[in-house]
Amino acid sequence: MKAIMAESRITSSANVPTATRLQVKQTAKPSGVRRNFWLRLQGKEGALFLLGIVLLWQFVSTSIHFAGSYLFPSPVVTLKALWVSLPELLKGTWSSLIVLVPGYMLAVVTGIVWGLLVGTIPWVSRMFSPFARFASPVPPTIYIPYAIALLPTFRTAAGFVVFVGAFWPVFLNTAAGAVSLPQRYRDNARILGLKRTEYLWRIVFPASLPHIFSGMSVGLVFSFIMLTVAELFGASAGLGRFVQLYADYADYPRMVAGILYTGAVVLVTMELLEQIKRRALFWVK
Amino acid sequence: MNALDTRSTNSVPGSGLKVESLRFAYNGTPVLLDINLAIAEGEFVCLLGPSGCGKTTLLRLLAGLETLSSGNLSWKGQTITGPSLERGVVFQDYSLFPWMSLANNITLALAKSHPETDKKWRLNLAEEFLEMVGLATAARKHPFELSGGMQQRVAIARTLALGSPVLLMDEPFGALDPVNRARLQDLVLDVWSNASPRKTVVFVTHDIEESLYLADRVVMLGSSPGRIIQELRVPFARPRLRRTLTSLPEFQALQEQIAERFRQDTLQRIEAESFVNGDAEGI
16 A cells, blocks of 8 residues: 555656756755856857847947047947848849859769769779869868969859869768768678679668768858958859958948848758758657 | 598589588688588588687588688589588678668569569568568568568578578578577478478577577588587487477487597597697697
8 A cells, every 4th residue: 555655646746847856956055046147048048149249239330439430339339230231132142153063063962963973883982082182171162263364254154163162061971971881781782783883873872871961061051151251352143242242332331230130141051951861860869 | 430520421413502622711820620521412510619719600600601622612513612501601790781672682683583473472482581581561660670680581582582402501590599499490390391392501609509409410510620520310209399309318428429529629629739738839
């Protein structure tokens, strides 16, 4: 009888939600109230930090009057500038993406295919590796002036440098993924008698996907860097062009708005890639 | 005469698996020395030995995944030069492809064993194979949703789907809990005895009891370098009942004899090593 009662007590206490039980425990201590306050802030640290930055920005931009204070527009002014220039920014986004997406996609496709071949076929690796070792560390921004001079239109030049910026990370990561293919997958593919194309497409490619996606994220960041830098040089439209234009006009509220907006575009694009990755890698624990 | 010493001599030319004076070295270190073994078609043979004795290497050589240093390996008189659909392998680490559903893991094998069929037909057959191993409803699932024992069932189903007359199993149940291990042993015995013609099975294990429960013949391998130290025909009639079998005094005696033989081998090796070392110090 005693045992049953003890048991029922255990189950009844187990029914209390964990959070409440935790709080009860916390308030029982002398410093409970303060502790409870910090507990409630848990998970909101990021938002709080951002809020702090905006407040600091507001404070600095409105209270300090130094020589170049017009260079430092307040959050409210910037937000207004952002609202006013939103149509122009949207148009700029379109003309940026129309260059970025094809260049990036081409880099992803060629980087994956070539990476898989280099990672699995020894003679291809022996042939390409010396060149890759020389060409991959070259900072891709260095190509921009020459690409603009060499290629007929700005779009092709910008597309090319986006391609170069994204290709190396995708290629290098894919090749690394293919090389590090677990022995057991290789053995199983051989036992099943898979042919080379089947082996590449159905085994090596999916097995390398975790590596490929990290290459694609790095490549995407590089693409944006390449594109905006190229646009600073000589575009007639686009996000980098927007920032450069208003810097030339000394319209700093719009310029800062352009920077913030570009950040948001990159963030959204990265999140999109992250979603695709999560779906494709459902099988990775 | 030693009751264990019953070296098999089934040497019908051009039949079964044949290993002749096989030697395998890795980076100059001998791993397997002078292996001679003949396995009849339809026979169930266990390769038994301690970790590191080269039994897995021998199995990989039979599968065609490794290249021998010298000697000869053949199946039905044909020299083994690489992997073939005639020899299916079940590895210790459940070797399904995690990004494919169970059904797709099996249709991958079916596409090789039944190349002129269409996708839908293969999918149906894949479900039949899954049913055979008791996972009929799991066709759409992925390996990560399954326990180790279930994954190993699928791996067995996939090997069956290859339609290989030879099954090579490399400690397939080494990572399983005793209950699952027993169930899967019975599954393998079922598959083996129900197939006609019977499949030839080479089963690698370090578990004496497992080898005595499953095999027609146990081949004992000693280590450093790996070599056959004894062969033994398992005298128990089939079908074997696990509970009655393991409580038989003959079973226990045999188990003890095998363990003793391995102990002897270890002692001999230690003696030989200390002799060599002592000698070297003298010089």
